[in-house]
Amino acid sequence: MQPRFDFAKASPESYKAVFALEQYICSCGLEPQHIHLLKLRASQINGCAYCVDMHVKEARHDGLSEQWINLVCAWRESPLYDARERALLEWTEAVTNVAQTGVPDAPFAEIRKHFSEEEVVKITTAIGTINVWNRLCVSFRSQHPIDERAQAA
Template structure:
């Protein structure tokens, strides 16, 4: 797979607008673990290798365990995530897949048990923001860096 072009260079104004949303999300008061979860899960759903790679590394850097990071893709089958995280992951999936499934009342009811109206709006804005990044990176085939391959022991 070859990159198509650098979208940030092609339209710096567009990049700055999306980055301004990103800055807002980073500073809006949401818990970092929740931001990591929703970014990683949405990026997995959208098949964005660039963003999955980045968000795994960021979560690891911020001290989250390999197990916590690795099981995001199978969160429904793991007891690792608490009720708030599970509601957030369910909401992330519903909002990310809105064109296919809509946003079910059950997802809304669950997230409302754990987060205030203001938090739900901030979470939904964060989900929308990572979906914009995913669409840019997937559409223009942004390439993640290649780390040194693991050596067999």
């Protein structure tokens, strides 16, 4: 797979606009762990290797455990995530898959048990933002760095 082109260089103004939204998300008061969770899950759903790689590394850098990071893709099957995280993951999936499923009432009811209206708007804005990044990176085939190839023991 070859990159198509560097979208940030092709349209710096577009990049700046999305980056400004990203900066807002990082400073809006949401818990960093929750931001990591929704970014990683949305990126997995969208098949964005560039963003999955980045958000795994960021979560690891911020001290989240390997197990917590690794099981995001199978969160429903793991008791590792608390009720707030599970509500956030379910909401992330519903919002990310909006074209296929709409946003059902059940995920909304669940997220409202754990987050205020303001927090739900901020969370939904964060989900929308990572979905924009995913669409840019997937569309233009952004390449993540290869840190090291797997080595069999």
